[in-house]
Amino acid sequence: xxxxxxxxxxxxxxxxxxxxxxxxxxxxxxxxxxxxxxxxxxxxxxxxxxxxxxxxxxxxxxxxxxxxxxxxxxxxxxxxxxxxxxxxxxxxxxxxxxxxxxxxxxxxxxxxxxxxxxxxxxxxxxxxxxxxxxxxxxxxxxxxxxxxxxxxxxxxxxxxxxxxxxxxxxxxxxxxxxxxxxxxxxxxxxxxxxxxxxxxxxxxxxxxxxxxxxxxxxxxxxxxxxxxxxxxxxxxxxxxxxxxxxxxxxxxxxxxxxxxxxxxxxxxxxxxxxxxxxxxxxxxxxxxxxxxxxxxxxxxxxxxxxxxxxxxxxxxxxxxxxxxxxxxxxxxxxxxxxxxxxxxxxxxxxxxxxxxxxxxxxxxxxxxxxx
Numbered sequence: 001x002x003x004x005x006x007x008x009x010x011x012x013x014x015x016x017x018x019x020x021x022x023x024x025x026x027x028x029x030x031x032x033x034x035x036x037x038x039x040x041x042x043x044x045x046x047x048x049x050x051x052x053x054x055x056x057x058x059x060x061x062x063x064x065x066x067x068x069x070x071x072x073x074x075x076x077x078x079x080x081x082x083x084x085x086x087x088x089x090x091x092x093x094x095x096x097x098x099x100x101x102x103x104x105x106x107x108x109x110x111x112x113x114x115x116x117x118x119x120x121x122x123x124x125x126x127x128x129x130x131x132x133x134x135x136x137x138x139x140x141x142x143x144x145x146x147x148x149x150x151x152x153x154x155x156x157x158x159x160x161x162x163x164x165x166x167x168x169x170x171x172x173x174x175x176x177x178x179x180x181x182x183x184x185x186x187x188x189x190x191x192x193x194x195x196x197x198x199x200x201x202x203x204x205x206x207x208x209x210x211x212x213x214x215x216x217x218x219x220x221x222x223x224x225x226x227x228x229x230x231x232x233x234x235x236x237x238x239x240x241x242x243x244x245x246x247x248x249x250x251x252x253x254x255x256x257x258x259x260x261x262x263x264x265x266x267x268x269x270x271x272x273x274x275x276x277x278x279x280x281x282x283x284x285x286x287x288x289x290x291x292x293x294x295x296x297x298x299x300x301x302x303x304x305x306x307x308x309x310x311x312x313x314x315x316x317x318x319x320x321x322x323x324x325x326x327x328x329x330x331x332x333x334x335x336x337x338x339x340x341x342x343x344x345x346x347x348x349x350x351x352x353x354x355x356x357x358x359x360x361x362x363x364x365x366x367x368x369x370x371x
Contacts, residue, residue: 007216009273010061012286015293016269017054019352022303024048028330028347032340037348042167043248045261052114052251053205053262054269056121060209061270063122064217067129077130084126087371091119094297098304102312111183112176112194115300120199125206137207144204145256149247151197152255165248165255172197172253191252198254208236208263212270226275233267236260288356291363298362298369303355 024037036047070080095115100106128140152171153164161169168189175197177190184192212232216225240249240261249258277283283290292299310326317323323331329350334343362368 007065007274007278008283008290009270009277010058010216011293012277012283012289013054013266013270013273013293014058014062014296015289015291016273016286017051017058018292018296018299019289020047021051021055021300022351022355023348024051026303026307026348026351028326028334028344029340032344034341034345040251042252043165043250045249045251045258049251049258050262050265053202053259054266055114055118056202056205057209057212057263057266058270059118059122060125060206060211061213061216062209063125063129063206064210064213067126068217080130084123088119088123090371091115091122094301095119098301098308101305101308107182108187109183110185110192111180112185112192112196114194117194117199117202121203121206124199124203125210128203128207129210137210141204141207144200144207145259148197148201148204149243149256152253153247165250165253167191170253193252193254198252201254201256201259204256205259205263208259209266212267216274222274222279226271226279229267229271229274233264233271236264236267238264240264291356291359295359295362295367295369297371299355299359302358303351306354307351 027033027037038046039048040046067080070083071077074080092115095113095118096109096111098115099110099113103109128137132140155171157171157174159169159174160171163169164171167173172195173189173191176184176192176195179196180192181190184190184195186192212229215228218225220228237260240257240259240263243257243260244255247255247257249255249261251258273286277286307326310329311324313325314322315325315328317328317332326347330343330347334346334350337343338346
C-alpha cells in the first residue's frame with residue numbers, strides 16, 4: 001500500500017502493539033517482571049494478554065483495505081488467492097524458523113507459534129471473506145465463537161474432569177497432546193497456547209477486526225465512526241464479561257469470552273487512535289508508534305531473532321566463565337546501575353530503543369518489508 005494512502009491510526013495502533021510485545025518479551029530476568037508485564041497464570045487478562053489478540057484484530061482491519069484495493073486493481077481473484085497463499089506460507093515458515101533457530105533440532109521442534117497462528121488465521125479468514133457475503137461473515141463469526149464454546153464444554157474425551165476449563169482437563173489440550181505430541185511448547189503436559197483447536201475462535205477475532213475495517217472504509221462521517229467503535233467496543237467488553245460467567249476469559253485457551261473482551265478493548269483503543277491521528281491530526285506525537293507499525297513484520301521477526309541470539313550465544317567474562325550475551329548485558333552492564341527490577345525493565349526498553357533506531361532508518365529510506 002502506498003505510504004500516503006495508509007490509515008495512519010491503524011499503523012500507530014499496530015506499532016503500539018509491537019512495542020508492547022517487545023517490552024513484555026524481553027525482560028533482563030524473568031524473576032524480576034512487574035505484574036502487568038506478565039501473562040495471567042491461567043484465567044484472567046493482564047495488559048500482556050492483550051498483545052496477541054490485538055495483532056489478529058489489526059490484521060483483520062487491514063484486510064478490509066488491502067482486499068478492496070486488490071479487487072479494484074484486478075477483476076480476477078486469482079492474483080489475490082496467490083497472494084494469500086504466499087503470505088500464509090511465509091508467515092508459517094518464519095514462525096517455524098524462529099522456533100528452529102540456534103536449536104537446529106527437528107525432533108523437538110515446536111510446530112505451533114505466534115506467526116503460525118497468524119498465518120492460519122489469515123488464510124481461513126480470507127477464505128471466509130472471499131466466499132461469503134456480509135451475512136455469511138456474521139454467521140461464520142458466531143459459529144466459530146459459539147461452536148468453540150460448545151465443543152470445549154460438551155465434547156467428551158479421555159481424562160476429562162468436571163472442570164472443562166482447567167489445565168489438564170480441557171479438550172484443546174487433549175487435541176494438542178494427541179495430534180502434536182512432542183512438538184508443543186509445554187511438552188510435559190502436551191499443551192500449547194497456540195494449539196490447533198483454539199485457532200478457530202482466533203479466526204473470529206480476525207473477522208471482528210475485518211468488520212471494523214469495513215466500518216472505517218465506509219462513507220460514514222469520521223466522528224460517527226469513532227462513536228460507533230466506542231459503542232461496539234463497550235458492548236463487546238460487556239458481552240465478553242457476561243460470557244465469562246460460563247466460559248472464563250483465558251488467553252491460553254483463547255476462549256470466546258476472551259475474544260469479545262479483547263476485541264472490545266481493541267475497538268476502544270483504535271477509536272482513540274483514529275480520533276487523535278486521522279481526525280485531529282496529532283500524528284506527529286505518536287511517530288515512534290507509526291514507525292514500528294509501518295514495518296511490523298521486520299520488528300516482530302528481527303526482535304525475536306535478536307532475543308534468541310542473545311539468550312543462546314555465549315561470551316566469556318574476565319574470570320573465564322561463559323555466560324549468555326543476555327546475561328552479560330543484564331548482570332554486568334545494567335544491574336549495577338538500576339538494581340534487579342530496574343535493570344530487568346531497562347533491558348526490555350533497551351530492545352525497544354535499538355529497534356526504534358533500526359526501523360527509523362527503514363522509515364526514512366521508505367523501505368517497508370511486506371509479505
